[in-house]
Structures are given as C-alpha cells and as structure tokens.
Amino acid sequence: MxxxxxxxxxxxxxxxxxxxxxxxxxxxxxxxxxxxxxxxxxxxxxxxxxxLGLGTLVEYTVLYQVPARMQDNAPMVIGVVRLDEGFELYGVIVDADIKDLR
Structure with a gap:
C-alpha cells in the first residue's frame, strides 16, 4: 500500500x-x-x-462513546446534510458547537 x-x-x-x-x-x-x-x-x-458545500443539517446524533482510537474526538457528531444542489450525504460534522446544532 x-x-x-x-x-x-x-x-x-x-x-x-x-x-x-x-x-x-x-x-x-x-x-x-x-x-x-x-x-x-x-x-x-x-x-x-x-x-458549493452549502446545505441544511437534516438529522444528527451525538456519539459520546467512541472507539478508543477516537477518544480525542469525543463527543462526535454524525449527521445528514441536504446540500443546495439537491442530494444528501452523511458524515462527521466538524467545526460546529453541539449546542448550536438544530
């Protein structure tokens, strides 16, 4: 590899x-x-x-228990975003404060 x-x-x-x-x-x-x-x-x-990377957060969940190798990232937010171009994707939400998510 x-x-x-x-x-x-x-x-x-x-x-x-x-x-x-x-x-x-x-x-x-x-x-x-x-x-x-x-x-x-x-x-x-x-x-x-x-x-363009602009869209709306449709759903999210907060993971407080994460694998040992990811402890530095806890709590972790996983979410679904509907992009302005008309499709959805999911992934880790970064650079956002959990209390500001809606």
Whole structure:
C-alpha cells in the first residue's frame, strides 16, 4: 500500500477536498457520488459538477462513546446534510458547537 506523501496529496486535492456529484441533463436529478449514468432515468447524459458545500443539517446524533482510537474526538457528531444542489450525504460534522446544532 502506498503511503500518502505531500506531492501525492497535492495531486489528488481536487478529489479529496471537493464534493463531486453528477447532474442529469435529461431529468435534472443530482446525485452523489458522481456516476456515469443517472440513478433516476438511466440516461448517460450526465455531467460532473463540484458542490458549493452549502446545505441544511437534516438529522444528527451525538456519539459520546467512541472507539478508543477516537477518544480525542469525543463527543462526535454524525449527521445528514441536504446540500443546495439537491442530494444528501452523511458524515462527521466538524467545526460546529453541539449546542448550536438544530
């Protein structure tokens, strides 16, 4: 397995630090992760776009008991975000105070 090096991370930065999704030109559906065909109408007329990363927190939960290797991150917030482009994704919510989440 290759170790991550600074040059390798720099070359992969567009894939690592951007949310790339697909938008169907036939039916207008947006979906993540990016795919070669539409998940709604099966059209292959899709384009890959980069999300602005803006959206609404739909649901979240707070994990107070986390694996030992993640104790430094406790409590951890896991949430579902509906992005303005029309699709949802889930992950760890960072840089937010738990009491400010709604």
């Amino acid at each position: 290759l170790k991550d090096s600074a040059p390798r991370i720099w070359r992969m930065r567009n894939n690592l630090y951007r949310i790339r999704y697909s938008k169907c030109k036939a039916c207008g559906a947006s979906f993540y992760p990016a795919r070669a065909s539409c998940i709604r109408c099966s059209s292959r007329d899709v384009e890959v776009r980069v999300s």
